[in-house]
Amino acid sequence: MKVAIVGASGYAGGELCRLLQYHSQAEVTCVTSRKLAGTPLEDVHPQLKGFYKPLLNFSNPEVDDIDADVAFLAVPHTAAMAYAGKLLSRGIKVVDLSADYRLRKEIFEKVYGVLHTDYFEAPYGIPELHRRDCINAKFVSNPGCFPTGATLAAAPLAKYANNIIFDSKTGVSGAGDNPSATTHYPNVGDNVGPYKWTSHRHLAEMKQEIAFLGSKANVYFTPHLVPVNRGILTTAHILLNEPMEQKEVEKLYQEFYKNEYFVRYQKPILAAVRGSNFCDVMVESEGTRVVACSAIDNLVKGASGQAIQNMNLMCGFKENDGLTGAGLFP
Ligand SMILES: NC(=O)c1ccc[n+]([C@@H]2O[C@H](COP(=O)([O-])OP(=O)(O)OC[C@H]3O[C@@H](n4cnc5c(N)ncnc54)[C@H](OP(=O)(O)O)[C@@H]3O)[C@@H](O)[C@H]2O)c1
Structure with a gap:
């Protein structure tokens, strides 16, 4: 299954690239960054040196040129709304890590002080509370940390x-x-x-x-x-x-x-x-x-790990696929 990560040069995007290496079904094929297009992924995320073969470079495609089965939006709030609806309309499942779809429209606009330009209702992806809504969903809004x-x-x-x-x-x-x-x-x-x-x-x-x-x-x-x-x-x-x-x-x-x-x-x-x-x-x-x-x-249960947990529910995979690693104590 082809995965695109929009905003892959950031912390949450880098963490998605790390964790998805352990997933049995997902292959990251597109990592975007506007500023770093052409740069190898591992130059920005050195922890990934040698993991992506062939070497994956950042790109900056138009939203309509993103080719994937699932896309993660690891971009700031207000940036995700420019991608979500367009990706969905092309049959691409989307997990949005930003705040754009977590709150009702009027509350979002009040709290974030901006107008929502492409609002729709979405499941709120804390699976422990909203699992039923996330299973087979085409879009899940990943909660704040x-x-x-x-x-x-x-x-x-x-x-x-x-x-x-x-x-x-x-x-x-x-x-x-x-x-x-x-x-x-x-x-x-x-x-x-x-x-x-x-x-x-x-x-x-x-x-x-x-x-x-x-x-x-x-x-x-x-x-x-x-x-x-x-x-x-x-x-x-x-x-x-x-x-x-x-x-x-x-x-x-x-x-x-x-x-x-x-x-x-x-x-x-x-x-x-x-x-x-x-x-x-x-x-x-x-x-x-x-x-x-x-x-x-x-960055994991508070962002990218939970986003993968949601992808697993949306796609019918085992809920913990790619996520069974223990913590790093001490
Ligand atoms: N950090 C956390 O612990 C955490 C936890 C939960 C949720 N989140 C949410 O996850 C999202 C990403 O957070 P982050 O901490 O990874 O942020 P970050 O480190 O600042 O990374 C943001 C990423 O988005 C890209 N980007 C910025 N503006 C964009 C635009 N208008 N269009 C397309 N790409 C754009 C950036 O690359 P370019 O500028 O090169 O395009 C970069 O790759 C945010 O919405 C954040 O609130 C973060």
């Missing part, structure tokens, strides 16, 4: 909560490969700090998913940047209507995720999921406040 970790941390308890406060620590690759003052080494190294304290765009996705779970809880979110390359550790403070015992909440989580290959009930440690598609979750109750923590790799 923070909302993936946060939603999986709170999902089993969401409907019992009146307030949920997400506090996340993220690695710097979450910001993409474009350098900025925030990600400049002296500013981020040996340092920790909050950003977008109450206004991060991913809050809208979290609210959407918590409501989808049948919850009326208020949802709050504050992200922090920490000096690691990969990973998101989320602490969810779940304030309940009625107190719940430790045994009860633990059972609820284990039951909720008992058939989920990628969600493991164990103490979340960033390094244990790094490079893998796993989300580790654990929970502790003190009565009406339950603390649930999750750890994911923002």
Whole structure:
């Protein structure tokens, strides 16, 4: 099966190229970059040296010239909407890693401050919650990295909560490969700090998913940047209507995720999921406040790994094809 990666020179695109090497059915045949057309893939992603034979070069095709069975859109928000509909109309299945199809049109336009020029409804690809919608779908909108970790941390308890406060620590690759003052080494190294304290765009996705779970809880979110390359550790403070015992909440989580290959009930440690598609979750109750923590790799379960998980559901492959690798602990 031929796979095109639009935006393959970025971090999520590079991670798709890495992970798809382990897939039994997929062959990456087209990697796009506007700035780097003609450059060998492995010049930008040195981890891939020797993996792509014959050598794969970046290209910059018109959208109508992209030839593939499946395309991943690993481009910034607003860029994906120029590709999605056109690829779909030519029978190419699409997984979009950007924010363009994650929210309802009016919410997207409010949160991102731009008009949507090619809106349609799409399944929201957290397979653990929306698997039925993703199976055989022609298009799946891949969730944001923070909302993936946060939603999986709170999902089993969401409907019992009146307030949920997400506090996340993220690695710097979450910001993409474009350098900025925030990600400049002296500013981020040996340092920790909050950003977008109450206004991060991913809050809208979290609210959407918590409501989808049948919850009326208020949802709050504050992200922090920490000096690691990969990973998101989320602490969810779940304030309940009625107190719940430790045994009860633990059972609820284990039951909720008992058939989920990628969600493991164990103490979340960033390094244990790094490079893998796993989300580790654990929970502790003190009565009406339950603390649930999750750890994911923002580039894998938070982006490219989950995108491949979605492709597997869309194409009828084994859900974990290409994604069975363990994390890189320590
Ligand atoms: N980084 C993460 O942890 C993460 C997690 C979840 C979701 N995402 C989402 O995944 C997408 C990619 O993220 P990233 O971190 O990989 O970003 P990135 O490192 O900045 O890469 C962006 C890629 O898109 C290409 N691109 C930029 N503008 C384009 C346009 N108008 N048309 C076509 N290609 C364009 C860039 O190459 P050229 O400029 O050379 O074309 C580059 O290959 C974003 O929507 C991001 O929000 C990222």
